[in-house]
């Protein structure tokens with residue numbers, strides 16, 4: 001069991017909406033709605049707990065609507081180290097239609113004052129410097145709320161790395177670019193986020209492979225690229241791996257990336273063989289898309305899903321990233 005800190009600088013209450021077909025500009029009647037405490041770091045924490053890890057959750061929560069988070073943290077048995085700030089945590093709408101299409105409508109988040117940021121950073125610095133309290137890894141996941149800049153986040157990553165802590169990052173846009181410059185242990189862009197980072201379209205498999213190698217050579221130990229139903233690319237010192245997920249019926253892909261990050265981190269910290277790590281993480285991410293929420297490692301058919309997951313090692317890229 002590992003001790004892991006998950007950081008959600010911009011958590012969210014996810015309003016999951018299910019309907020047959022979204023009709024823009026009309027009154028839509030839903031089959032079902034749920035409001036759940038979420039955000040990438042919180043979703044990662046859910047999976048890490050289900051896999052048996054000891055988790056502390058932190059970041060910033062609006063004090064006006066933190067009830068669902070409090071209930072979730074109690075149920076999960078995680079340590080709640082979120083700093084409360086005045087205002088409301090954002091509500092993100094996730095509209096899932098029959099056929100698997102999901103539309104995300106994400107809010108900007110609560111405004112973080114400089115004094116709150118500095119107080120929280122001081123707390124994190126103290127935790128990272130204390131050998132008794134240091135976690136085995138830190139996951140920083142999700143977008144940045146107003147008041148926190150990409151440079152703030154990259155400085156944070158740099159300091160945690162200086163303390164020798166593994167830092168896994170899942171974010172996008174400028175925050176991702178700056179985070180990569182800070183030398184995190186792992187990043188998990190999806191193909192669109194990776195495409196923004198390299199500044200080119202990644203429509204072919206070879207283009208993605210080259211971009212994944214470029215990401216690895218930029219100084220990231222684990223370059224993980226998620227490619228939706230086409231699976232996962234993983235480049236690290238263990239080599240390059242490609243995983244193809246089993247075919248599943250899709251209800252909601254929200255949280256699939258978070259499931260993948262959590263399961264990969266779990267496997268890496270546990271020291272499992274690479275093919276085993278990737279097979280399990282890919283199967284669990286596939287499990288997650290069959291329903292609303294993150295993947296359930298205790299699903300009845302999790303072993304079958306792993307058997308149906310294909311993992312290939314590829315060694316066809318030379319040190320300069322050129323395809324052999």
Ligand SMILES: Nc1ncnc2c1ncn2[C@@H]1O[C@H](COP(=O)(O)OP(=O)(O)OP(=O)(O)O)[C@@H](O)[C@H]1O
Nearest residue numbers: 190226227228229231245254255256257258285286
């Ligand atoms: N339709 C699908 N069938 C099987 N597995 C899937 C499917 N969609 C996603 N996955 C799995 O989940 C992983 C993450 O999905 P995706 O690439 O959509 O991540 P993401 O864009 O970060 O998602 P999110 O931010 O919503 O969590 C994929 O790499 C794949 O392993």
Ligand SMILES: O=P(O)(O)OC[C@@]1(O)O[C@H](CO)[C@@H](O)[C@@H]1O
Nearest residue numbers: 012038039040092106142143255
């Ligand atoms: O706006 P961000 O921080 O990029 O993403 C937030 C979010 O879409 O990510 C999770 C799914 O990965 C959801 O729970 C949440 O609403």
